[in-house]
Amino acid sequence: MNDTPLWHNLSDKDCFSTLETQRHGLSQPSAQQRLQQTGPNCLPTPPKQGPITRLLRQFHNILIYIMLASAVVTAFLGHWVDCGVILGAVLVNVLIGFIQEGKAEAALESIRNMLTSHATVLRDGQRQEIDARHLVPGDVVLLSSGDKVPADLRLFQVHNLRIEEAALTGESLAVEKSIEPVADEAPLGDRYCMAYSGTLVVYGQARGLVVATGSQTELGKINSLLANVQVLSTPLLRQIDRFGRWLAVIILLLVAATFALGTFWRGNDAAEMFIMSVALTASAIPEGLPAIITIMLALGVQQMAKQRAIVRRLPAVETLGSVTVICTDKTGTLTRNEMTVQRVIVSESSYEVTGIGYLPMGNFVTHQQTVVPDQQPPLTDLCRAALICNDGRLFEQHQQWCVEGDPTEGALLTLARKGGLSPETEAQLWPRLDSIPFESEHRFMATLNGTKQVRRIFLKGAPERILELCSHQRTLCGQQILEPDYWRRMATDTAARGLRLLAIAEKSVTSDQDSLAFSDIESGDFTLLGLVGIIDPPREEAIQAVKECHTAGIQVKMITGDHAETARAIGAQLGIGQGKPVLTGAEISVMDDAKLRQVVMEVDVFARASPEHKLRLVEAMQACHQVVAMTGDGVNDAPALKRADVGIAMGHKGTEAAKEAADIVLVDDNFSTISNAVREGRAIYDNLKKSILFILPTNGGQAIIVIAAILFELALPLTPVQVLWVNMVTACTLALALAAEPIERGIMHRPPRPPSEPILTGFFIWRVVMVSLLMTLGSLGLFLWELHIGTSLEVARTMAVNVIVVGEMFYLFSSRYLVASVLNWQGLLGNRWVLICVGACTLLQVLYTYHPTLQQLFGSTALSGWAWLQIILAGSLTLLGSELEKWQLRRRKVSV
């Protein structure tokens, strides 16, 4: 094999012979062998930052700079203990940052590979879906609209193929493709017979020969596609970052003022005050906050992936919590997508079809009589058309009948078999010459089939669409003029039972016609063979999920391409849109934006809607101040998915184009996954709030204690090294526990969070001040009291340090719930991590109090049982105070 022929300049024949392959594809063994030679079809991942770089990056932080500078100063002053403790604190901060960032990256990495692309290939002449990484040069790939081109292809068969090559050429206008070779010097954008890896098929179908894979592709050469890389940043994170920076400046100013006051006004030792200022800075700045938020988001994203919702863009996690409307597709998302034809209507009779699922066993029953299908020519004709105008494949595997392709078409294949037809025989009698595939825009599929003698166009699609193309209807003795009223009545009647409707028609054409164009369909004059009604039962879990969304104050709207009556009936079964009108795509089309805005919130079921309606609906809802999550699967859904606040693509039946436009991909296409993701999104946001509410007051408390002591000329309750100790202990243990906080009960009983709500509300500031003051009261109060009754400074300080840490532990319990009480078993013991962290923290405090080395380092000393009791009582003030406040909130029914 030659490595770099100019494929675009070669005829397709030459390409096949160069690559030693055929139009029906490679054989499986030869594909495998080639895979070993060429390696997988993927781009090399960008080099990751090594652990050392990551560790060093943790030092790049204003607080760490300050601490390092102070360590140097203290060393010069000869305060070796202080210097050592400051360096210890630096190390702890850096290590925590390093470990957390590593965990966050690992969490994101683990989901990065969950979104693998697939490719449809011909191998051994059989159509197969394979992992796109297994493509090799010489494979024959089938493209259809919505696909991402999986490798560089030389096209050899195209059908209205249009490809958007922005990923490669920057040109966002789709390019019409052909199969003719082009000049060897043609630039990439003009190589019309090529489809390049990473570009998107926006329309049509094609077959192409793989000429390059992996890094050999044009995309691989420019090595630009890092589309899957998540950036660890969200609006909230940026908000916190900004807030953190402001806070740092304020704290630095405060500390500078404290230093000046302490030294010049109170006459304290300047070196001592300097070290105190450093300790104060370290303890007051919530330096751990961004790291904790990052890891919470990353863990949340991992959790969602476990529940089959893959987050492609992190900010979506936050937005999910404030979603007020979920607009969802019907088929496969709210319903099971396990289709069975239950009713067939021809011009003179209608049949109920027995049997469930794809198993091709069942009868046709009319007026309680089972009929023999081949004695009913109109029925057989309908079954034949349903079989021929079909891209699906029905096969038996492990004693189960399965479908490859569209389940609607699978149901028709089963119907045809029940009607006694054999796919192989019919394929021989009616070989396919051309086809127009199904698209939601035109809602029909057509094929041209036949031999040299007879040729026919078979057509199937939405009844309204097909009826307008028919002039006649098939009868027992031939055909007669169409009776549209009869068919409309039958269609409405069938749809009202919740059945999905399809009309099937045919028309003879001249025996020299060998291709199919839209004009052949639009010229009409078809003969209607009949209607089929397909059942697609709702998913049980979707019914539950819709209910859950309603209690969570989220409206669920169904936007479907299906018939209005079918949509209404299925909606009623799911609890969507009961007692409300159904709006159709046609009605939406004639409304202007203002009118649409007026009605959009009054309607829950939108039927016969096309992707462009979806976009208008999202815009109208957003204009009504709604936060909209929208599902989609087709290439034309991409604009609506991008426009929605949370775009959700179907992982299973969704096209690559939809997935790329979406924020979240549902692995299982299931509506209940969306409501789970909303719940998870709300929980993550809750946990973020809880962590902030925990960290800010604990930092604030320590700072106020020291500043108050200096200002009021009191004995210092904590020495600088003791302040650093408290900071290290609590940063290592307590602050981490809330990241693993389980979802609060009743989270889906609250209304959605207003999107504009700032994270630092008045309530937050009040809570921070209150808890800081309670900590000050407990610690400083007990310290001063002890001094007053003649306890030694050493003991009083050891007690003060312990009160702060114990107070933080108590407050940690209270922080588990924002409003609910934690004074119950679940509240106190429900989060294992809280218990572990409190245990670890207690151990460290015991060591601090009793271990001789630590006593020497930090000036602590052993305490009596009575002292401990006082510590616990003083520490519990934080818990009691915040629980009392929550009780007040609950009483006044205030939500936070």
Ligand code: ATP
């Ligand atoms: P949703 O948007 O909720 O998934 P849907 O799957 O019913 O709804 P479409 O796939 O756009 O929406 O289908 C719309 C209509 O087109 C169907 O009601 C049916 O009449 C017709 N239809 C669906 N699939 C095919 C097909 N493969 N061939 C021909 N017609 C089809």
